[in-house]
Amino acid sequence: MAIIIDGKKIANDLCKKLSQKINILKVEHNIFPCLKVILVGSNPASQVYVRNKQKKAESVGINSETVVFSDNLSEDELIEKISELNKERFVHGILVQLPLPNHISASRVINTVSVEKDVDGFHDENVGRLVKGERNCLIPCTPKGSLDLIKLVESNLSGKNAVVIGRSNIVGKPMFHLLLQENCTVTILHSQSKDLAEYCSKADIVVAAVGKPNFVQKNWIKEGAIVIDVGINSVNIGGKPKLVGDVDFDGVKEKVKAITPVPGGVGPMTIAFLMINTVIAACLQGKVDAYDFVSSGL
Numbered sequence: 001m002a003i004i005i006d007g008k009k010i011a012n013d014l015c016k017k018l019s020q021k022i023n024i025l026k027v028e029h030n031i032f033p034c035l036k037v038i039l040v041g042s043n044p045a046s047q048v049y050v051r052n053k054q055k056k057a058e059s060v061g062i063n064s065e066t067v068v069f070s071d072n073l074s075e076d077e078l079i080e081k082i083s084e085l086n087k088e089r090f091v092h093g094i095l096v097q098l099p100l101p102n103h104i105s106a107s108r109v110i111n112t113v114s115v116e117k118d119v120d121g122f123h124d125e126n127v128g129r130l131v132k133g134e135r136n137c138l139i140p141c142t143p144k145g146s147l148d149l150i151k152l153v154e155s156n157l158s159g160k161n162a163v164v165i166g167r168s169n170i171v172g173k174p175m176f177h178l179l180l181q182e183n184c185t186v187t188i189l190h191s192q193s194k195d196l197a198e199y200c201s202k203a204d205i206v207v208a209a210v211g212k213p214n215f216v217q218k219n220w221i222k223e224g225a226i227v228i229d230v231g232i233n234s235v236n237i238g239g240k241p242k243l244v245g246d247v248d249f250d251g252v253k254e255k256v257k258a259i260t261p262v263p264g265g266v267g268p269m270t271i272a273f274l275m276i277n278t279v280i281a282a283c284l285q286g287k288v289d290a291y292d293f294v295s296s297g298l
């Protein structure tokens with residue numbers, strides 16, 4: 001019987017422990033972690049994600065505010081707002097929800113957020129630090145949360161074959177580097193890849209992040225593999241919308257060691273790691289050793 005990884009419970013447990021750490025930061029270091037979330041436009045999915053981030057921040061004791069702009073905001077106006085937040089000493093984390101409207105360069109915006117406040121880990125400097133495997137850097141939340149789930153099932157990943165499906169900057173590429181740092185042999189598959197089933201059939205770990213409902217099939221997967229489903233796709237079943245992942249969950253779960261459900265798998269972990277990154281950012285700015293402070297006891 002496969003382990004159905006309960007990301008919701010694991011994320012809640014992490015947040016409870018984090019909340020205790022936040023109290024220590026407040027009482028012993030006089031640091032009050034603060035996260036600003038920026039939403040441009042009215043993308044319904046983004047509105048839901050941002051609301052969930054804000055709610056979780058409040059529940060763990062992080063001061064948080066969401067700043068909403070209409071989608072006719074100019075790129076320069078957004079840059080100006082971020083530059084103001086960069087200068088605010090009490091703001092530790094800045095997150096600009098993606099996607100941005102087409103007239104705004106996401107790359108310019110991401111690289112305007114100061115490196116120490118970049119809780120998404122998307123700034124070029126943080127990407128470089130991740131690739132080099134440096135300590136105390138801010139790492140993208142979804143891959144970090146996904147790795148945490150994998151390591152709860154299998155703590156030593158050395159020598160494992162891992163396949164990442166999808167090469168986005170948000171998930172696929174950082175996931176590749178995190179698995180590589182764990183000494184996995186990592187393959188990235190993408191829209192132009194051939195023989196996907198063949199690569200997957202050799203993988204001990206499969207991370208699917210393609211955004212296609214039920215893309216990964218049972219006959220692709222090796223017996224006893226760990227499967228992490230990052231996809232969140234809305235499909236219409238019997239006239240009703242339903243959230244499904246990138247993996248054919250019902251088929252695949254019959255032959256794997258462990259699998260994440262959608263919803264309730266990776267999604268809550270992304271938010272938990274955003275909270276953790278905000279605390280790491282607050283530690284970095286308050287000259288507290290983030291690595292020791294956050295990693296011990298979480």
Ligand code: GUN
Pocket residue numbers: 095096097098099120141142170
């Ligand atoms: N849109 C989808 N995922 C993410 C994320 O992890 N961070 C931000 N800022 N936007 C997103």
